Amino acid sequence: MVDTRRHRFIIGIGSQRAGSTLLHSLLEASSEVFMHPVKELHYFDTLYGYRSRQALQEFSTRQLMREVDRIVSSKDLSFVKNNRYRCYLRTNRLLARLPIEKVNYLDLFRPNLKNHQLIGEVTPEYMLFDEESIIKMKEVVGEDAGILLICRNPVKRFLSAVKLMNSYNNLQMDDAAANEWLEGMLDSDNNWTKAQEKYNDYASAIELYSKNFSNFLAISYDELIEKPKISSQKISEKINININEKKFIQGTEKIINNLANDYSISEKIILKLHKIYEPNCIFLQDYFDHELLR
Template identity: 40%
Template sequence: MNKFVIGIGSQRAGSTLLHRVLEQCTPIYMHPVKELHYFDTMFNVRNPSVLHKFAVSHLNKDIDRIIKAKELGFLNKRFKNSLRTNFLLSTRKVQHIDYLDLFRPCVQGSKLLGEITPEYMILPPEGIAKMRATVGDDAKILLLARNPVKRFISAFKLLMYGLPDADNTLFEEEMVKLLNSTNSEWLKVQDALNDYETALTGYQQEFKHVLILSYDNLFGDVEGTAEELSDFLQVPVSLPNYQKITGTKVNALDETKDLSDGTIELLKSRYVNNQSFLDKTFGKDACIA
């Protein structure tokens, strides 16, 4: 019987690195589509049209790769899993898809199946309950946490990425305007993605095994994190592979822009309670990156 490892958050907190570590350093079969967006789409955290557009785009890329290939050695089970998943997600509503089907044809022979979708962090209680009913209460849940101010700045940079003339001045002006708004759905989502305490409590009520990891340790304490993951997941974690991965920059949008002290204080004030929770969880000098 298969068991699951589910990464539930947070955006801009190292989920790409964690997926790569689990995929390349453990015996867990990590889904080739890093973010499946199954449960968050089912419970309207994410608009179904966004998932459909994403799946169609990636399905077309998979097909194009096959058409243009001079040799087809890459047509292994993992590639078929990606192709099949994008086909299912682009042609059916998630309510009509069995979650386990998204991992075929790699279900047999893989005792542990995994995926990471950051928006799972902000599922409503009924969404978390549905996840438990689907994957079992013995699934291993991983929550990544990052300094809320730094995480917000990184998320905002992603939002602004590609905007013409997005220099520091415009970047900061747009951020302050957004922070002072009262009806921004994007801002509400970012607030929820910084609320690690609520997410942790919600998942602990439904699942037996929930681990919160810090972004700082994921990048900075490779040996300690490898040991922590191994103990929690009950699988070996290859330290040499992990060390090799962290030597490569994982995400091109990781750096943040310079902001004035006033804007930084505005952000710190907004997320003071979130940072306080992280200080209690990891220590005062943790979660600073």
Template identity: 25%
Template sequence: MKARGPHFLGIGAQKAGTTWLHNMLSQNNAIWLPPIKELHYFDEIEADPNPKKPSPHARRAAKKAILRHIRHAGKELHVPYIHYLSKLGTMPKSNQWYYEAFNWPLSEGKLCGELTPAYCSLSLDSIRTMRAELGLIKLIFLMRDPVSRAKSQMRMWIERQKRSTMDLSDWDHFLEYPTLLARSNYQHTIQSYEAVFGPENILYLAYGEISSDPYALLARVEKFLEVPAAEYPTAKERVHASHMQVEFPDIVEQKLSEILAPQYEFLRKKFPDRILSNM
């Protein structure tokens, strides 16, 4: 019998509302998501097909999930659940590890999925590997204005590194960072995934609708995934709001616009105004 795996994936984009979408889908009783958000399976095996050690990301995420369970459970600790999380944090990543993430009783009979924004920058070969491994599943791609998305990613780096000042050489270093460009390359993401999964199996959503009309966005997700409508009491709550004010020099804004100009041209040709005006 084939191991249980995901019926759908959220493939990005980073800094485009995937955490919000994960939180919303977790409130729909017809859907089950692993307790570790962002499994990072296909991107990590792309970098290292045969890892010998557990993933640092999985180890940290499993530890956080265990501590969260202990904090909320009080005296009602669920030992099998802690064991399940421990396995995810201590096993090297493999297809066995990936299917183990969905091997939890509460997932039985539900639509399973996971959201990992890093999947948006997978190579075409890795996307083909994903299709061979999972079959013809459904995909969700949240898109944000390319320059705004890139600036949000840079702001996150600055905040994590606790930088108080940035000179132009620091900005240039960020602009040359591979993941900044790869995760802003919507053309590669869209063309590669459509070539492998077909456009009819991909739902494109605009980041701006999370704030302007979150319930309409969620209704489109429910229709696409063919699940019953649910109530989402926290749909209008903001997540990952940055507390750091970062001033981007004009030259950095100009360079970003120049670098990402081909993305805007591609998006204008690909999508209707409703999506473009809400990105």
């Protein structure tokens, strides 16, 4: 059995459409942290009922079947021997087959535990936790875990979420359809807009996580992109990990996840969103002491 005291967790908790994929990539490329090959594990949010257990099992099954097809059709199987790839396969098998209560969180990082004292993942949904869930998570990951939250302009994050929703559901909306759909969503009581409100509630996430974790850092997406050197220094000092500054800066120049909104959204809707999220914007501008431009 692996001694949990030998390992320290570094966890990105969000937010969705604010650079979580970039954060995962930067930590993997520039630090000694073993970032899980399944970028969003969805372990704790599923365990605590924030995410459907069926959704996690179905997603993990699809990932696993895709890799089975890859292995069957491949002429060169050398990649299977890679411990990172074996971790990817093993994790999807566990999450696809076992009830989440039967899965040990640390066990998801095998077979890479022996050679890595620092291990981590990024799952945006963790930022939605109430204090009870955060305390439960702390019991697993330990008080010394490093917690990172990337914050983005709420209006632009919201519009980027529209793009993600359209792509994920293959709706193929043009500008007119996107505007009509979005206006209808803003004028109705629905789960999607409620979810976006939660992802824009940075104030609550910052308050609860900073209260429960001493190694907590909220960083703005703007500063991450525009001042990567400063960002790398803040992460290194606050989260207590070594960062290769050169690789970190290079990583910010290769944004993996396109966060831009491709739709031409009407001025009416933009103004409405600014009114809705004005308190969130003011909070972030005060907290980071600069305008959120992206």
